[in-house]
Amino acid sequence: MGVTPLELVLHAMKIKVVSCLESSYNIPLHFFLHVFGFGLGLFLVLDRNENGFGHLAGVAAVAYYQLLCMFGGRENVSLGFQESSFNLLSIPPQVGELRRLKNLRLSDCGFIGQIPREIGNMSTLKFLDLSYNEGLQSSNLGDWITNLRGLEYLDLSYNNLTMAGDTLLGSIASLTNLTTIRMYGCGLSGEIPPSFANLSRLQWLGLSGNSLRGKIPAFGAPLPLSYLALSANNLEGSLPSSLGGLSKLQSLYLYSNKLNGSIPSILGNLSALRILYLQNNSLSGPIPTSFAKLSKLEVTGPAGDVAGRSADIAGDWTY
Template identity: 40%
Template sequence: YNNFTGSIPIWVGEILSRLVVLILQSNTFIGHIPQKISQLKYLQILDLSNNNLSGPIPVSFGNLTAMQTLSESVFSWGGILGVGDTIPVTSKGKQGEYSEHLLPRLKIIDLSDNELTGGIPEELASLYGLQSLDVSHNLLQGEIPDKLGRLQQLESLDLSRNKLFGSIPSTFSNLTSLSDFNVSYNNLSGSIPSGNQFNTLTDPSIYIGNHLCGFPLTDNCTKGGGPNQGKPSDNGNEEDDDNEMVWMYIGSLSGFAVGFWTIWGVLIFKKKWRYAYFRYTDTTCDNIHVWVVVNFARMKSEIMSKSNH
């Protein structure tokens, strides 16, 4: 909450090697997020929200060592904060005051309310200790990485108001600690995962602004995983297919009937043609019979001749 401008200095990640908390929210920083921040191996709380940052989320954030583990901070917060002192930290979309007893357990990344582009790096899935991830209100595109379903310590995940597409990964049903979830106002489609914590997320507004279906929305899912609103058009396609099959059968039967009566009708009413047809048939059958008898006799003769020799 200052009026800092310009880019976030690279030296923050190079020199402040023992930094545990970095909160630069609500300033007017511009430019890309420095990749060097990923070198801060003790960093547990990173809040760059509500700035004018652009560019992609650094893939190297997957290397934030302290967030990769489930253990608490190795630092003694009692030596950093005075007795009764707290630090304001935004978690689960709300700002709270955290004392030295709770801070060692927090592992948070908040990059919301910026102009970040690109996709969500799947490398973030290596941050196994991460409890809160907020990248809402950006310009992020692409699909949500399936691998984020590995973050079983994740309690809050906010991906709302971006340009994400595809489906919500089914692996998210493995996020058994998840209590706050929001993917509203993207371009997501398909069915909402079910089971575990997703059965407790009963607020439909966290899915609004997408093309999703399933609980807790009123749109049930079809067999293909799409919302019911697509069902009429699907039925229309099925009806078109059925109509095409019916007309195919009608055409086939009509052709057979025309061909049948063209041949047999002529034979029935034209005596001369009928006699000629049966004469031709008899001649053909006789020729075939003669050919079979002659060839059979020849083969028999050859076999007998070979056996005598």
């Protein structure tokens, strides 16, 4: 005896993840959305697919998913089209109508055009990843991203944000629930706002490969930062001694800036530090003897210089 449609739907209510990774099935997208969309906490992933879903998924996917979100009490829904084929298509503004969506992942999809400001209507959003869409741009991102008060994860890496203005980072700094900020190589300019040092939940900050200038904010205790990457910018001034208070810091990338002065000895208190890159700056003077305490340090200084030499790490080291 075959499985009835009702039995299929009841079974689908238990499904949490639907993945179409590199599949060759020629099944309409709306079949998955209607049949599997009843499961609470659905995470639909169309990843690297070659099944014809790519161009169906634009406005149609948003429309179908909107209907599903209307079914009572969906509290933990996610939508992901990571590494799918949307070449030369823009993100439909209708995506902003998914008011209960918590996770939106649209990375490496070949999207172009403006990032729709309607995303700012998604007030329950916690995870937003639009990375690796080099044709995406925005001139008003700072105006609406402040509406995403519950946002915890933000990745806008390798988009074109050169027109977003110097105030964008100030707007992002108002999102106090952020734990991860990834904005590599996206054309950021201006200074890193001092208020970034007040993001009390921030664990990962990656702003490398931009055109940021000014001084490094006074990141320090009690920030839970474990990863800080500000390399390949135009940052200047001295290394803030407050960095020595980042007790959970494991990776620090500050190479290829315009930093000067000596290395604060208090950085020897970074007991969790594993990776440290400071090359291609104008730092000078001896490496503090306190660095001999960094027992977990694996890579430091000029590229390829491996630490682990205890007191031998001391001495002159000009960058």
